[in-house]
Amino acid sequence: MCDLFDTLGPDAPTLLHGWTTRKMAAHLVLRERDPIAAPCLVLPGPPARFAERRTSDMVEHREFGWLVTRLRCGPPLGFFRVPWVRSFPSLNEFFVHHEDVRRANGLGPRADLTPAMQAALWRNVQRGSRYLSRRVRGVGLDIAWQGTGLRHTVRTGQATVELAGSPGELLLYLFGRRSAATVEVSGPAAAVAAIQEGRFGM
Structure with missing residues (x-):
């Protein structure tokens, strides 16, 4: 950075x-x-x-x-x-703000993230997803690490939406960078609309 x-x-x-x-x-x-x-x-x-x-x-x-x-x-x-601070809140802070700078200046997702970094970001997505989505009400939410079969249920609901992407992209979405994150959103139309209109982040 x-x-x-x-x-x-x-x-x-x-x-x-x-x-x-x-x-x-x-x-x-x-x-x-x-x-x-x-x-x-x-x-x-x-x-x-x-x-x-x-x-x-x-x-x-x-x-x-x-x-x-x-x-x-x-x-x-x-x-x-x-x-613990370095591996959780600080990693999130620096990863997200690094992408804030990269993507505003025409640079896409980084292709050089190591497997260890991807795994650390996935752990943080699981740890932080419930808090970061706390303002979204009445909808179930699952997150999935695309291409790996790894999934995590954030919250249950009558209608559930799945967010699928790489760990870094999921983290960006959960931090409120919805338009910049490469994440697939799937589920019932009304539930998807609630997620897309909901407020994520700190």
Whole structure:
């Protein structure tokens, strides 16, 4: 991701409305290095606005190269060095935001993901799918790793929809990047419509 930042520069678009690569880098640095603002990134209302102000301050006062260098160094000692954090929330965060940058700049899905990375993403899809789909009501949901026979029931319902794709594409879909994710959606028409219109993500 840092190599891509270096290639694209600070003003390239991302899939997030209004976010440039500079703001993306600032967001990621703040997440790992600002112990006051970081928890506010996942909270609504005043905490979220506080985190946004801190991010804006970083965008305004820090050079893009400085942000990328800090990001490339990895997190400092503390919470974000905990193995579980690195393998679950941080892997999700960096994978999804890397794709936010790639796909907004005409780069497709990565073809170089190792089997170990695919397996790690599949574990995270299973771990996080119920929470990430929590706003979708009244519909059953299954996810399937296309081409492997691996499936996971997220929630049951009278009508069930299946999302099928590679682990990374499923993760993008569950994080709300529906239009950018290569995922097959199948099931009864009304249930599919509920899924396609539902809100996924954090």
